[in-house]
Each structure stands twice: as C-alpha cells, then as structure tokens.
Amino acid sequence: MTILGIETSCDETSAALVENGTKLLSLVTATSQEMHQKYGGIIPDRAARAQLKSILPVIHESLQPLSSNLKPQNPTSSFQRLASKVDALAVTVGPGLIGSLLIGVETAKSLALAWNKPLIPVNHLVGHIYANWLQTDQQPATSHQQPDFPALVLIVSGGHTDLVLMKDHGKLELLGTTLDDAAGECFDKCGRLLGLPYPYGPYIEQEASKFTVNGSQFTVKLPRPLINSKDFNFSFSGLKTAFLNEYNKLSTVNRELRTVNLAHELQEAVTDVLVAKVLKAVKEFHPKSILLAGGVAANLRLRNKMKLKIKNCELKILLYVPPLKLCTDNAAVIASAAFFQPNHRSVSKIQANPSLTITSV
Ligand code: KG4
Ligand code: ZN
Numbered sequence: 001m002t003i004l005g006i007e008t009s010c011d012e013t014s015a016a017l018v019e020n021g022t023k024l025l026s027l028v029t030a031t032s033q034e035m036h037q038k039y040g041g042i043i044p045d046r047a048a049r050a051q052l053k054s055i056l057p058v059i060h061e062s063l064q065p066l067s068s069n070l071k072p073q074n075p076t077s078s079f080q081r082l083a084s085k086v087d088a089l090a091v092t093v094g095p096g097l098i099g100s101l102l103i104g105v106e107t108a109k110s111l112a113l114a115w116n117k118p119l120i121p122v123n124h125l126v127g128h129i130y131a132n133w134l135q136t137d138q139q140p141a142t143s144h145q146q147p148d149f150p151a152l153v154l155i156v157s158g159g160h161t162d163l164v165l166m167k168d169h170g171k172l173e174l175l176g177t178t179l180d181d182a183a184g185e186c187f188d189k190c191g192r193l194l195g196l197p198y199p200y201g202p203y204i205e206q207e208a209s210k211f212t213v214n215g216s217q218f219t220v221k222l223p224r225p226l227i228n229s230k231d232f233n234f235s236f237s238g239l240k241t242a243f244l245n246e247y248n249k250l251s252t253v254n255r256e257l258r259t260v261n262l263a264h265e266l267q268e269a270v271t272d273v274l275v276a277k278v279l280k281a282v283k284e285f286h287p288k289s290i291l292l293a294g295g296v297a298a299n300l301r302l303r304n305k306m307k308l309k310i311k312n313c314e315l316k317i318l319l320y321v322p323p324l325k326l327c328t329d330n331a332a333v334i335a336s337a338a339f340f341q342p343n344h345r346s347v348s349k350i351q352a353n354p355s356l357t358i359t360s361v
Contacts (some may be wrong), residue, residue, distance in 0.1 A: 204263045
C-alpha cells in the first residue's frame with residue numbers, strides 16, 4: 001500500500017511517499033527557514049504564505065518515483081496519472097499553527113476528492129513516533145527491526161515534551177508532559193539569547209561540542225528541574241530563567257567562552273532530565289523498547305547519553321533513534337503513521353485542529 005503523506009504543521013511544506021508504512025520512496029521538504037533566520041523565528045502568516053506557494057510543486061515532486069512505469073506522452077496530465085498509483089493520502093491535522101495546518105489539510109482534502117482516494121488524518125505528535133518504523137538508505141530493510149511493544153516513547157520537539165507508553169499501534173498512554181515550556185523551546189530561547197542563528201537547537205549542540213573540561217575556565221551550573229520528582233512530568237521554564245541569570249553574571253567574560261560554556265551546561269541539564277525520566281519510567285513499566293522522537297531527538301548528546309545509561313543499567317531493551325532527517329518535521333512519518341493507525345474518516349469530517357494533544361483522536 002502506497003500512501004502520500006502531507007505535513008505543514010509549522011514552517012515546513014513536506015510531502016512523501018511511503019510503502020507499507022516502512023519503505024521510504026520519496027521525501028520532499030521545502031522550508032522557509034531562510035526567511036525566519038532573518039527575523040530570528042517563525043512569523044506564522046509569512047510561513048503560511050510560503051507554504052501556499054510551495055505545496056503543489058512539493059507534492060508533484062514527491063510523486064516522481066511513481067513515474068517510471070508511465071508512458072512519457074501526455075505530460076499535462078502527469079499529476080493525475082501519478083496520483084492513480086497512490087492508494088491513500090494522509091495529512092497532519094494538528095497540533096500546529098492554524099494557518100499552516102489549513103494549507104495542508106485543505107489541499108489534501110481537495111486532492112482526495114479530485115482523485116477519489118481515501119484521506120487519513122494524522123496527529124503530528126503520533127507522526128513523530130513513526131520515524132522509528134521507517135527504513136532509509138542508511139538503514140537497509142535487512143537491518144531494520146520494528147520496535148516491540150510495549151514501547152516507551154520520548155517525544156521532544158519545539159512545542160512538546162511527552163513521555164508516552166505505547167502498548168500497541170493506536171494504544172497510547174501519556175505518562176508525563178511538560179508543565180510549561182518544551183525542551184526544544186528552552187534550547188531555542190536560550191540560543192536566541194546567546195545570539196546564535198535560527199533554528200537554535202542544532203547551534204546549541206554545535207557550540208556545546210566545542211567544550212572541553214580543560215578548556216573551561218569557570219563553572220556554570222544550571223538546575224535539573226523535576227529530576228527527582230515522583231511523577232513523569234517536566235518543566236523547562238525555570239531552567240530558562242536560571243540560564244538568563246548565569247548569562248548576565250558572565251557579562252564580562254569573553255563572549256565565545258561564555259557561549260560554549262553556557263551551551264554545554266544547558267545541553268547537559270536538559271539531557272540529564274530527559275534521560276532520568278526515561279529511566280524512571282523503564283523501571284516502572286518494563287518496556288521492550290525505547291523510542292526517541294521529535295526534533296530534539298536529533299541531539300547527539302541526548303542519543304549517546306541515553307545509549308550509555310541503558311548499557312550501564314544492563315537493561316535488555318532496544319533503543320531506537322530515528323535517522324536525523326526524520327527527527328524534525330517531515331511528511332514521511334505522517335504517511336507511516338497513517339498506515340499503522342488508519343483512522344478512517346470521510347473527507348468532509350476532516351478538519352485542522354491546532355490544539356490536538358497526543359492522546360486525542
Ligand atoms: O519536531 P520539530 O522539527 O518541530 C516541532 O514539532 O516543534 O522540532 C523542532 C525543535 C526545535 O526546538 C529545534 O531547536 C530542536 O527541535 N532541535 C534540536 C536539534 N535539532 C533540532 N535541539 C537540540 N539539538 C539538536 N540537534
Ligand atoms: Zn514536530
């Protein structure tokens with residue numbers, strides 16, 4: 001079964017073809033990052049305007065792998081002819097920015113009606129999880145084992161930090177969430193304060209990687225909020241404030257040194273908390289696999305710390321970390337989620353919902 005996925009929840013415009021939920025045939029993503037770099041963040045209506053321009057060309061390009069068996073004549077109807085080989089469409093319905101979501105949802109509805117294909121609505125957060133089911137060029141089918149249930153999932157993105165127990169496809173239990181800011185948001189706000197470029201998270205990681213214990217001439221210490229709390233919730237807002245205080249205290253220090261030290265300690269604080277909560281949940285729920293998902297899962301320090309802790313605890317659990325390009329927002333994970341959780345709805349009932357939570361259907 002070949003599903004065409006469409007994702008426009010934030011500033012990306014992405015379309016992908018995925019076969020049977022696991023085999024990635026194409027992934028095309030346009031971003032308005034350059035524009036946001038100029039302003040230091042996303043301006044929702046500008047993002048939506050850019051998405052409106054790129055959505056049809058992006059979808060058309062994503063369908064190209066299906067052109068190999070089509071006769072070359074009749075190029076004008078190529079969109080329609082390529083679409084005849086798609087079995088269903090899938091689209092992100094939320095959470096996200098309303099203007100951006102509407103562009104993906106309304107385009108997908110129009111195409112589904114015009115092509116007479118089913119349309120499967122997908123929760124963006126659930127989509128992130130399915131990055132762990134996809135095979136890419138770097139992960140050939142033979143080496144890719146699908147995660148076993150129950151799986152413990154840490155979804156860490158710019159807008160969400162959720163710890164979820166996944167008992168099966170479609171059976172999700174939210175164990176904990178952030179009480180205020182998301183982990184990615186914390187990286188982003190602190191990165192902005194340091195004067196790093198947008199998107200801030202990868203630049204925090206880059207700066208932190210320059211840190212060596214010997215090279216640091218002073219100690220920055222940030223709190224690890226809720227690290228020992230009895231529940232599985234997170235809180236990153238206080239960490240942001242503590243970061244600002246440390247930043248101000250170091251105003252006379254060489255700027256480069258200050259940036260590296262602060263970025264390093266911030267990354268350590270965030271990853272310490274995330275790893276500690278995952279381990280606490282492992283002890284209580286005994287999952288067979290641990291899955292990382294969302295943009296912050298691209299962070300190598302988080303991946304390595306998690307790997308090391310699991311190894312040190314001698315836990316017989318497989319850790320899944322998605323390929324880097326599938327951590328951040330993309331349509332491949334949406335197509336995969338639609339295959340495994342086919343939430344059939346008539347096209348007229350499908351609507352964008354910016355405030356969906358991970359467990360809402
Ligand atoms: O999942 P995503 O692409 O979009 C949302 O759904 O929010 O996540 C974006 C977030 C941003 O906060 C970005 O700074 C963060 O993921 N991020 C990273 C890294 N790459 C992206 N944070 C830390 N280290 C990274 N390498
Ligand atoms: Zn996302």
